[in-house]
Amino acid sequence: MRPIHKWVWGDFDRRVRKLLLFAEVETDGGRDILRAAELTSDPLLRRLYLEHAIDELHHGDLFRQRGSALLRTRSTHDRTLFNGSPLPGGHGLDDLHVENEPDHRLLAFLHVAEKAAADRFAIYRDVVDDDPPTRAIFEEILRDEVFHMNYTYTQLARMSPRSYKRQVWRARASRLWKRYLRAAAGVAGLLGAVSLTVVYFVVLPPFAWLARRAERRERDGWIPISRDRRDSPTSQY
Amino acid sequence: MKILGISAHYHDSAAALVVDGVPVCAVQEERLSRRKNDATFPAGAIEWCLDRAGVDAVDLDAVVFYERSMLKLDRILTSALRAFPRSWRSFPNAIKNSLGEKVWVRGIISSYLGVPRSRILFTDHHIAHAAAAFFTAPTRRAAMLKADGVGEWATLTAGRGERRDDGTADITLHREIRFPHSLGMLYSTFTAYLGFAVNEDEYKVMGLAAYGRPTMIDRVRRLIQRTPDGGFVLVPEYFEYQTTASRSFSSKFVDLFGPARQAYDPIELETDEGRRFADCAASVQRVLEDTLVDIARALHEETGLADLCFSGGVALNGVANARILAESGFERVFVPPAPGDAGCALGAALYADRIYFHNADRDVPDHPFWGPPVDSAELARAAREDGHDIEELDETALIEQIADDLAAGRIVGWMDGASEFGPRALGHRSILAAPHSREMRDRLNRDIKNREEFRPFAPVTPAGTADRYFELPSGGARLARFMSGVFAVRPEWQSELAAVTHVDGTARLQALEHDMAPRLHTLLEAYGRRSGIPVLLNTSFNVAGEPIVNRAVEGYSTFRRCGIDVLVADRTVVRKHASPPARPLKERVP
Numbered sequence: 001m002r003p004i005h006k007w008v009w010g011d012f013d014r015r016v017r018k019l020l021l022f023a024e025v026e027t028d029g030g031r032d033i034l035r036a037a038e039l040t041s042d043p044l045l046r047r048l049y050l051e052h053a054i055d056e057l058h059h060g061d062l063f064r065q066r067g068s069a070l071l072r073t074r075s076t077h078d079r080t081l082f083n084g085s086p087l088p089g090g091h092g093l094d095d096l097h098v099e100n101e102p103d104h105r106l107l108a109f110l111h112v113a114e115k116a117a118a119d120r121f122a123i124y125r126d127v128v129d130d131d132p133p134t135r136a137i138f139e140e141i142l143r144d145e146v147f148h149m150n151y152t153y154t155q156l157a158r159m160s161p162r163s164y165k166r167q168v169w170r171a172r173a174s175r176l177w178k179r180y181l182r183a184a185a186g187v188a189g190l191l192g193a194v195s196l197t198v199v200y201f202v203v204l205p206p207f208a209w210l211a212r213r214a215e216r217r218e219r220d221g222w223i224p225i226s227r228d229r230r231d232s233p234t235s236q237y
Numbered sequence: 238m239k240i241l242g243i244s245a246h247y248h249d250s251a252a253a254l255v256v257d258g259v260p261v262c263a264v265q266e267e268r269l270s271r272r273k274n275d276a277t278f279p280a281g282a283i284e285w286c287l288d289r290a291g292v293d294a295v296d297l298d299a300v301v302f303y304e305r306s307m308l309k310l311d312r313i314l315t316s317a318l319r320a321f322p323r324s325w326r327s328f329p330n331a332i333k334n335s336l337g338e339k340v341w342v343r344g345i346i347s348s349y350l351g352v353p354r355s356r357i358l359f360t361d362h363h364i365a366h367a368a369a370a371f372f373t374a375p376t377r378r379a380a381m382l383k384a385d386g387v388g389e390w391a392t393l394t395a396g397r398g399e400r401r402d403d404g405t406a407d408i409t410l411h412r413e414i415r416f417p418h419s420l421g422m423l424y425s426t427f428t429a430y431l432g433f434a435v436n437e438d439e440y441k442v443m444g445l446a447a448y449g450r451p452t453m454i455d456r457v458r459r460l461i462q463r464t465p466d467g468g469f470v471l472v473p474e475y476f477e478y479q480t481t482a483s484r485s486f487s488s489k490f491v492d493l494f495g496p497a498r499q500a501y502d503p504i505e506l507e508t509d510e511g512r513r514f515a516d517c518a519a520s521v522q523r524v525l526e527d528t529l530v531d532i533a534r535a536l537h538e539e540t541g542l543a544d545l546c547f548s549g550g551v552a553l554n555g556v557a558n559a560r561i562l563a564e565s566g567f568e569r570v571f572v573p574p575a576p577g578d579a580g581c582a583l584g585a586a587l588y589a590d591r592i593y594f595h596n597a598d599r600d601v602p603d604h605p606f607w608g609p610p611v612d613s614a615e616l617a618r619a620a621r622e623d624g625h626d627i628e629e630l631d632e633t634a635l636i637e638q639i640a641d642d643l644a645a646g647r648i649v650g651w652m653d654g655a656s657e658f659g660p661r662a663l664g665h666r667s668i669l670a671a672p673h674s675r676e677m678r679d680r681l682n683r684d685i686k687n688r689e690e691f692r693p694f695a696p697v698t699p700a701g702t703a704d705r706y707f708e709l710p711s712g713g714a715r716l717a718r719f720m721s722g723v724f725a726v727r728p729e730w731q732s733e734l735a736a737v738t739h740v741d742g743t744a745r746l747q748a749l750e751h752d753m754a755p756r757l758h759t760l761l762e763a764y765g766r767r768s769g770i771p772v773l774l775n776t777s778f779n780v781a782g783e784p785i786v787n788r789a790v791e792g793y794s795t796f797r798r799c800g801i802d803v804l805v806a807d808r809t810v811v812r813k814h815a816s817p818p819a820r821p822l823k824e825r826v827p
Contacts, residue, residue, distance in 0.1 A: 027782065031271070031782075037794055050794060050797055192333055201322070211318035221468030223415060225413055234359065236305045236307040237307045
């Protein structure tokens with residue numbers, strides 16, 4: 001996979017986009033962990049979650065600053081990187097609903113997620129050796145990830161001394177399952193998009209012609225509102 | 238009669254409960270889910286409202302959704318058809334989006350709450366806006382103006398509302414301007430062009446506008462043309478929002494205004510590029526204001542009424558609101574505390590009560606505090622477990638001590654009673670600070686809010702003394718009640734109020750009546766006795782990208798990770814340690 005990563009990070013625009021995307025993901029992840037800190041009844045966990053959340057939010061800032069700095073050196077300012085309006089998105093912890101997770105399950109999940117992130121960031125650090133500031137960011141983050149991996153594991157063992165290993169395996173399985181669901185949803189979305197595009201070009205043209213003809217008859221400016229429209233409280237039309 | 242109002246699926250979903258004609262509670266989903274601008278079905282907000290009022294869902298007389306979802310689908314489909322074949326990319330997404338959840342809202346509500354489908358009602362989106370403004374305003378009759386991005390089809394509506402002597406009330410919207418012609422979308426297009434997030438960062442455009450000169454007005458006027466009947470049309474070739482959700486402006490727009498700003502580029506106002514963006518913001522702001530003032534003036538002449546109820550997302554533009562008050566002829570302008578889509582949840586419930594069920598009109602308490610109350614015991618427990626010293630003070634000691642803190646330059650996180658309904662912190666979930674120096678503004682921006690330098694902070698002052706420091710026109714104090722207007726700071730006070738005076742010498746003032754937030758009002762007076770100026774900087778209690786805090790633990794976690802010095806929840810006070818713990822937690826915990 002390393003050559004692929006090298007290729008991905010080798011392109012300037014992709015590098016910037018990746019960094020800014022990581023910024024959003026880390027920030028969102030930080031907010032999720034912050035939420036966990038607000039919800040847990042365990043004082044030590046609250047402090048640790050808070051520390052962890054602050055780290056993640058800081059990582060988000062680091063990625064954002066680096067992405068922005070690279071963006072400023074970008075020569076092709078005539079076209080925007082994100083095609084105008086939307087900022088890169090993506091929810092941090094796999095759309096995790098922290099409210100619904102007991103501490104032991106959350107800790108197991110965090111441990112597995114942090115380990116996976118650390119593995120990935122270690123590869124990214126190695127493939128951006130031509131870019132020392134970006135490399136330095138990955139190094140700093142990797143140091144934090146060690147703390148995150150360790151505390152989640154030791155606290156999991158404290159919270160759930162009999163079954164902590166099983167919890168970790170369950171978290172790994174759950175991660176795989178979510179990955180499968182994401183892929184399946186992606187495929188379903190693609191098939192849906194293809195079908196709807198076919199419908200668009202095959203079925204819609206006559207209706208489009210009618211809609212445009214009707215549009216020409218519409219008046220500009222103010223349009224009177226019919227008095228009886230509001231007298232249908234149960235209608236969705 | 239118990240009526241639940243719901244807004245959802247676009248942005249700012251919310252729920253509100255009206256019992257016997259009076260609101261009991263209302264809350265935005267984001268305050269509970271902690272996801273900013275949460276647009277999902279507001280299950281948490283509904284649950285909280287029902288719990289708070291002790292009402293079982295099956296006992297609800299009606300559940301009212303704030304818009305007609307099939308009419309909205311009609312607009313989406315028609316827009317796609319009109320843009321054929323350019324809309325081919327956005328069509329699948331638009332359909333999947335609509336058919337996924339939005340059009341099944343009756344079934345979703347019914348299955349979630351277990352209420353019969355016959356009890357689920359709908360209002361027009363703009364009627365819900367109108368009801369949120371009129372039924373909560375202390376006025377007998379008023380002209381109505383509603384402006385937002387888009388509801389079903391309407392983007393701007395005008396009409397009137399009336400409370401009759403027989404106890405009934407009515408709202409009638411006479412006319413509308415329809416999508417794609419929209420003042421809200423015009424402003425949002427510039428929001429996107431300037432690299433900000435649409436439906437969220439429009440206020441940044443307003444803040445940036447003060448740094449620019451409206452040198453591009455002629456260019457903006459090429460995008461929006463007035464019609465002989467006093468309305469307007471947007472010239473479609475400059476926009477793409479009607480054909481795709483991924484981009485608001487067209488290449489022709491870029492040809493006219495120059496390259497768009499990248500979302501992550503800083504705005505450097507000393508550069509030509511930075512000034513161009515500021516001028517762009519100033520120009521669209523001026524055109525928006527001129528158009529709104531013109532439409533409001535015509536409405537005033539037509540209705541002859543003294544009061545105007547103005548709502549919809551565009552009514553969050555405090556500069557435009559102040560100009561409407563000053564120039565349209567209306568004596569009072571009522572903007573509700575939640576003029577955006579969240580407020581429609583309350584509006585829909587009130588409308589159903591007064592109009593669908595013909596119940597007598599009831600006075601609605603004139604405040605925004607319909608959300609969850611703060612639990613100071615929660616703060617005390619968390620802070621104590623973390624080794625902080627807790628103080629439980631009586632009312633007088635609390636006020637005196639916090640006033641001392643503020644006078645000493647400390648920043649205070651202030652949580653008091655029920656949270657606000659709407660996007661403004663109006664004294665129950667606020668960060669308070671001394672308003673006198675630019676250093677305080679910079680400190681807040683740097684250590685707490687992490688936001689752009691060009692964005693101003695707002696002042697709060699007792700309504701009785703507001704006129705001394707701010708140039709309030711007649712009716713200004715009313716507009717400033719919910720921080721809905723931007724007014725000039727009197728020149729002689731600008732240097733004393735440097736942290737809250739924007740670059741153009743204005744401020745988005747909150748003029749506070751004692752009855753609305755007595756504790757904050759008393760604090761302002763106590764602070765005034767110390768500093769000579771009973772004005773405080775009042776900004777929302779959150780950090781960038783997060784919703785305003787709701788529970789005490791959320792205030793506490795914000796306090797722990799940013800530069801707030803003192804945290805208050807009702808009468809419980811927590812202070813930052815003078816020095817940090819000897820060894821960081823990372824080193825102490827394996």
